[in-house]
Amino acid sequence: MRRLGIHSFVWTDGKTQEGLEMALEKSAEHGYRMVELAYLFPGRYDIERLAARARALDLEIVVTMGLPPEADVSSEDRDVVAHGRALLSDVVKTVRDVGGIRLGGILYSKHGKYDRMPSRDGWMNSTEAIAATAETARTCGVEIVLEIVNRFESNLLNTTAQGLKFIADTDRDDVRLHLDTFHMNIEEADPAAAIRLAGDRLGYFHIGENYRGFLGTGTIDFTAYFRALADIGYDRDITFESFSGAIVDEALSVACGIWRDTWTDNDALAAHARTFIEEKWREAAMARQVLAAV
Ligand SMILES: [Mn+2]
Numbered sequence: 001m002r003r004l005g006i007h008s009f010v011w012t013d014g015k016t017q018e019g020l021e022m023a024l025e026k027s028a029e030h031g032y033r034m035v036e037l038a039y040l041f042p043g044r045y046d047i048e049r050l051a052a053r054a055r056a057l058d059l060e061i062v063v064t065m066g067l068p069p070e071a072d073v074s075s076e077d078r079d080v081v082a083h084g085r086a087l088l089s090d091v092v093k094t095v096r097d098v099g100g101i102r103l104g105g106i107l108y109s110k111h112g113k114y115d116r117m118p119s120r121d122g123w124m125n126s127t128e129a130i131a132a133t134a135e136t137a138r139t140c141g142v143e144i145v146l147e148i149v150n151r152f153e154s155n156l157l158n159t160t161a162q163g164l165k166f167i168a169d170t171d172r173d174d175v176r177l178h179l180d181t182f183h184m185n186i187e188e189a190d191p192a193a194a195i196r197l198a199g200d201r202l203g204y205f206h207i208g209e210n211y212r213g214f215l216g217t218g219t220i221d222f223t224a225y226f227r228a229l230a231d232i233g234y235d236r237d238i239t240f241e242s243f244s245g246a247i248v249d250e251a252l253s254v255a256c257g258i259w260r261d262t263w264t265d266n267d268a269l270a271a272h273a274r275t276f277i278e279e280k281w282r283e284a285a286m287a288r289q290v291l292a293a294v
Pocket residue numbers: 147180206241
């Protein structure tokens with residue numbers, strides 16, 4: 001693991017500049033070395049000031065988002081796809097301007113439940129849009145990772161295998177997968193095998209409990225996930241993601257179905273998550289050493 005990060009929605013709904021700056025302070029205070037900001041749309045924040053705060057705190061910034069319906073690059077409507085491509089290009093430049101290292105999330109489709117089947121033309125439109133976005137990102141020094149999410153949040157990429165096929169179709173070797181334990185728990189027959197299948201195409205990893213609350217209090221077998229990460233020699237970033245009705249961003253909460261409080265004390269949540277992830281990471285590394293020594 002390179003850096004351990006935390007999603008800003010643990011701290012703030014992201015509506016104000018002050019909220020985001022507080023999220024940076026809180027993340028650093030809790031020993032996290034990276035913060036994930038969502039929907040960093042151009043013009044909403046003082047980007048220069050955020051960049052300076054992150055630098056001063058030695059925090060890396062990652063940005064994630066999902067596309068709104070009117071900017072769905074997996075649409076068959078040319079205007080909608082064009083809007084999506086322009087939005088992705090703008091956001092990549094904003095990520096560059098804030099000093100961010102990576103743009104992830106549901107960049108390849110709408111974020112939300114679809115009422116139609118995915119189409120071949122939509123798939124092609126999306127792979128072409130991501131290829132173009134990756135080219136812009138390359139010139140900006142930003143990495144593109146595609147988050148594989150559950151069936152209720154996209155109809156295009158729900159499994160690692162689908163994600164690998166999609167990346168192959170973009171014809172880019174700099175686009176990687178962004179996997180998330182919460183989504184894998186719903187969609188993958190064997191999540192640990194899916195991590196091994198992703199191998200060196202895995203670029204970013206989200207840790208969340210099955211109900212998005214305190215780690216270790218739900219049904220996800222984190223030991224299996226961490227051992228798989230150790231097996232593939234995963235050496236990139238890991239971010240803790242947790243949402244509660246205690247902190248509500250209308251767009252994200254509705255898209256993710258956050259209807260209730262899974263926690264109210266975010267300081268306790270963040271402190272616990274860091275300890276939990278670092279401990280699981282150490283355990284997995286030790287298990288691998290024991291195995292190799294036999
Ligand atoms: Mn996630």
